[in-house]
Amino acid sequence: MHIKLPASLRAAIHSEIARSGRSLDAIVRDALAAYFETSLHTVFQVSTSGALVAGVYDREASVATILDHGDFGLGTFTGLDGEMIILDGRAYHADVSGTVTEAPEDAGVPFAIVTRFASEQQAAIAEVTSFSHLEALCDPFRASGNIFYAMRLDGRFAAVKARAVSPPPPGTKLVDAVKTQHEFTLTDIEGTLVGIWSPEFSGPFSVAGYHFHFISRDRLKGGHVLDIKADRLTLQVEPLTQFHLALPETEAFLKAHISGDTAAALAFAEHDH
Numbered sequence: 289m290h291i292k293l294p295a296s297l298r299a300a301i302h303s304e305i306a307r308s309g310r311s312l313d314a315i316v317r318d319a320l321a322a323y324f325e326t327s328l329h330t331v332f333q334v335s336t337s338g339a340l341v342a343g344v345y346d347r348e349a350s351v352a353t354i355l356d357h358g359d360f361g362l363g364t365f366t367g368l369d370g371e372m373i374i375l376d377g378r379a380y381h382a383d384v385s386g387t388v389t390e391a392p393e394d395a396g397v398p399f400a401i402v403t404r405f406a407s408e409q410q411a412a413i414a415e416v417t418s419f420s421h422l423e424a425l426c427d428p429f430r431a432s433g434n435i436f437y438a439m440r441l442d443g444r445f446a447a448v449k450a451r452a453v454s455p456p457p458p459g460t461k462l463v464d465a466v467k468t469q470h471e472f473t474l475t476d477i478e479g480t481l482v483g484i485w486s487p488e489f490s491g492p493f494s495v496a497g498y499h500f501h502f503i504s505r506d507r508l509k510g511g512h513v514l515d516i517k518a519d520r521l522t523l524q525v526e527p528l529t530q531f532h533l534a535l536p537e538t539e540a541f542l543k544a545h546i547s548g549d550t551a552a553a554l555a556f557a558e559h560d561h
């Protein structure tokens with residue numbers, strides 16, 4: 289795209305680059321998004337992690353609605369049927385064996401967190417030896433602990449230990465549902481980690497800390513990441529400063545007892561144990 293700009297606008301852009309340290313791409317993108325009233329740097333989340341912990345897995349939105357609000361993110365499907373991966377504007381379903389298929393637009397979604405991914409920063413990440421090592425390598429790219437971040441890592445993975453949930457009996461609480469999760473390890477595989485980092489204060493309604501789903505480059509394998517090993521990855525980071533929470537109107541949600549203290553249950557459900 290080549291655009292002719294008056295000198296005054298060019299000067300304004302250059303002084304903004306000098307002032308903020310942001311890239312030309314980022315500044316022009318934000319200005320255009322404001323002009324067209326398109327939301328950038330916005331998290332769109334359906335339902336709450338607390339609702340999942342309480343066993344509310346009903347259909348709250350469709351895949352089509354999720355894709356209207358974001359092209360990058362993660363979630364699950366009605367009845368806790370597998371893991372959702374949203375990447376480059378397409379929604380994928382990882383089943384209990386880690387086999388991925390594209391999700392139909394009318395598939396039901398009880399929980400998802402997505403954004404329109406617009407990377408602000410790109411970096412090469414050296415050898416990654418574990419999940420906690422990955423967290424430590426990503427940490428310097430977060431300037432704040434009080435906003436959300438989208439993180440995308442592409443490359444070749446020596447090993448990805450992942451899980452996918454299988455549908456439990458209706459009403460099963462999340463901690464019990466994940467006891468029957470299926471874990472699998474993908475080795476020597478190219479792909480992408482789709483990640484959202486959420487601040488600690490968001491714990492009662494989101495998943496605090498790092499939350500990664502993996503999808504292979506051929507879009508055939510994936511799941512919720514428990515552990516990883518990789519040699520060299522490309523990291524892209526976007527800070528997210530707007531949060532849109534779509535609360536369900538289903539009877540199951542309206543009548544559920546949703547605790548504000550879900551940290552222990554989520555830590556058990558989301559991490560390797």
Ligand SMILES: [Zn+2]
Nearest residue numbers: 362500501512
């Ligand atoms: Zn997950």
